[in-house]
Amino acid sequence: MKVPDWAYGVPPVSVIGESYCTPYPLEMIVKKKINKLSSTQFEAFDLSGNLLLKVDGGVWNFKLKRVLLDPSxxxxxxxxxxxxxFRHKWKAHAGESTHDNSNILFSKKEPDFLITGAYTSLSFKVYEGRRLIAEVKHSFTLESFCKGKEKYRVKVYPEVDYAFIVALLVILDESDTP
Incomplete structure (x- = not known):
């Protein structure tokens, strides 16, 4: 008998909010689109094509600001x-925040999580301790890159904050961009 990759009764991994934790594995397609060299947009869809999250922000600006939005x-x-x-330093603030340091949810050097994988391919796995909580696979083609459209396939395990995983994906993608 094969043991599933996930188990019931595990404590939730909630960084942004428990409303983004599902009791079942969630697979998403995250699409990145560069619009006219002025903005980048990420959209996360479930496998049925329902919009789950959106991320807006500028391209090649020094402010490096991205806002994660719900479907509405x-x-x-x-x-x-x-x-x-040689690297970018990131902080995540709740809502559409100012530079107030009192509402930081996490920073790039998150001590409770480990990200492993191939930095150059942007495919990676996220662990909380020894527990695998998400897998991200980058579907890179030269044609999609030239058109300013890229795609990621994301698997988030049960009771894991999928908004947090999408935020990590955006940070790693942005850190790879010169």
């Missing part, structure tokens, strides 16, 4: 980054 356009999270010499 309500801001859930603001990602703010600082460009450093």
């Amino acid at each position: 356009g309500f801001p859930i999270l603001t990602l703010r980054g600082k460009a450093l010499a």
